Amino acid sequence: MKKFAIEIKWGIRYIFCYLAWAILEKTLGIYGENMSFYMLSSLLFYIFAGLIYSLALKEKKINYFNGNMDWKQGCATGLYMTIVIAILMPLAQASLHELIAPEFFENMINASKDKEGAANYFNLRSYIIQSIFFTLSIGMVISAIAAYFIQTKKQTK
Template sequence: MNKIGIELKWAALITAFTCGWAALESALGYHKDFSNIIVTAFIYYVILTFLWAIAFIDKKKSLGKNAVWEFKSAFKFGLFLTGLLTLLSPISQYIIYENISPDYFENIINYQLSKGKQTRESLELIHNMNFTIRQGVMNALSLGVIYSALYAWVFKTKKQVINTPPTQTNFNKKKK
């Protein structure tokens, strides 16, 4: 349990943040009027990026002050965190769209219909629980792999090579 404790902690924190963010958006009315959804999505992803960075920092600190954390190990940490977040994604999507904002799909369909660019049938194909869960899983996987690679590269430490002075040899041989 101790080996995966940090991963579990950060998967739970990031999932809770996602649900909390959706609750905030809903409370502010952004799940009824979608005109500012791009701004709130941008802020969400900025905060999410920092949460991932803090997760990597937390893991690196847990290894000890002088520990070597190579890219491969850091990337494995990120991939494991990605896997946990991918498993938790359907749960968070269900909480968001069934409990926090149960009218979300109907609201976004009506909003997009008012723009007059698509039909109800085409909108219902992409705004439903099954499609959203699949999309959430794919987003968790793709974004997780990108974050894992980026932060593994940023937070890796190199093996310390101790430089020793070269030994001196005596080249003063007598010539006959």
């Protein structure tokens, strides 16, 4: 377990950042009167996600790999962190949609032209499943990119 302590710590930090972002979106009215900015706001969060992954990989490089980490080790670190995030995401989604913004689904359905289709898409079960799979896919992409920049560069002679 000690081997994955950094990934677990940063995975938990990611979830807290995700929930803080949701509170900011709620405060800015993104789940209500400013719903048209929801997609942009969601995309902007991934700037912070990249930063969190980069900081996690940098800490792993320094504290676990003694300052020498290759791309594969960085990707593996990112994968483990992504798995932690995916495991915690159902709890984060439930917290978001039950505590922070219970009006989210209703507002999204009401804003849609196809109410029946929207009701099938905008519900807690659907969002939990989507968030798990999206986390796994985007987490690996972010991990690969961050690992590329964090890896120890080979010295050329």
